[in-house]
Amino acid sequence: MPARTRLAVWGDPIGHSRSPELHTAAYRHLGLEWTYDRRRVDRTGFGTALRSLDDSWRGLSLTMPLKEAAHDAAHDLDRHAALTGAVNTLLLGDTLRGFNTDVGGIVDAFSHAGVTSVGVARILGAGATAASALVALSDLGAAEVEVRARRPEAIERLRPIARAVGVRLTVADFATAASDVDVTVATLPSGTVLDTAIAAPLAAVGGTLFEAAYAPWPSALAAVWPSANVISGFEMLLFQAVRQIRIFRFGDQHRRLPDEAVTVDIMRSASMED
Template sequence: MTGRTRLAVWGDPIGHSRSPQLHTAAYRHLGLEWTYQRRQVDRAGFVPALTSLDDSWRGLSLTMPLKEVAHDAVDELDRHAALTGAVNTLLLGETLRGFNTDVGGIVDAFTHAGVAEVRRARILGAGATAASALVALSDLGATEVEFRARRPDAADRLRPTAEALGVQLRTADFRAPASDVDATVATLPSGTVLDTDIAMPLAAVGGTLFEAAYAPWPSALAAVWPSPTVISGFEMLLFQAVRQIRIFRDGDQQRELPDEAVTVDIMRSAGMGD
């Protein structure tokens, strides 16, 4: 692999990102002399920064607030990026290709934890991660998804996506009576603490918890969750990065890396080393 050898993660803020540790460890193991750095880029600066890149650049990882603006800037979208309206991975070249690996990262996090199928699910929060969570739950087999948010109508923007997926979408306030689900995906901002009279009823019937936040860990919600399966958002970070590396190496997020299980273990150690 020669030519484009520079990569980076862009976002604002970006200093907290663990992506450089994950990617650098993987490239070292795979024998790729690629550099991967972080750069603070805001929405207004995204297009100028992108157009300034030369041919030494192979791709970019993108975090908030750039996923939507990148979606509008690319020439070609993969299925998950088209469904979510969000791009977190760019493969540079004559054609600018945009991917969403967050969806696959959530699916991989569930399957790695031994959860291969979900039928009924609940998503807490309706922010930026909610669309990827909805598509991931559909990929896991979900046909019914309930959104709970402080403003339930915030999830209405996801109804067209749910319809395209054949998923029945319901909305509710946090305090509404809750029914049993197979899995709960919490997409609330890191550090959110739900009142006990909200958290405990949801935990009692919430099935497996996937908590998108991972610092600090355990989150307030994970700490009270009774299910034997509680999945940290670090797992999504890890597995979406694996998919990004597949894209940067081979242009395909479904094509596994050589010796991938070992690569994942090395990345996990590097990402949890802070």
């Protein structure tokens, strides 16, 4: 392995990030003497910070507002990063390789909950996470995805992604009567509270809910959903981190770690202890 042992998560704000606990627990279990820290970096300072890294650095995790900047900085993009225009993982070296592990993290979160295929889905919100959710739903087999957002113009950025992955995209506002779907992915900002007259009908026909927000928990939306059909956004955080660790270890987010199930359990426990 190259002698690059430093990693970190960058973003702004960053103090709340649970990534250091997850990654550090995994590297300890895997016997890797790698350090993983957090650093506050805003969009303006991203380029300078990236250029300042020396050969001791192996990779970076990126959170908001740096995913688009990391996408633009990468020399090589994986399929999910190219589709979404967002990079949350950079593997450093002679070639700067950019990955999006949020997509796979959503797929893995659904799969872990027993949802391995989707026909019709609904996305609430049209921000950056919605793009990853749309690609994840396509990877799970969705042929049709309805999007509801407070700003319909924000949905326009999702249309070329839907065409690229062969998904029929429909648009509705929150007041429109909802039809049955297999799953609902909520990508609304943390703390969003939908009126009960809106949330309750969505819960009644929304299938399994994946709620991207996980703090505070339960979210207002998760609280009105049948509890047996709710997946916390922590699951995406956990499984996208597993994929990042695969990248930092092997350069490939699809190559499983040794004893991976145990590693995942250790990461989950580490977060609960924090």
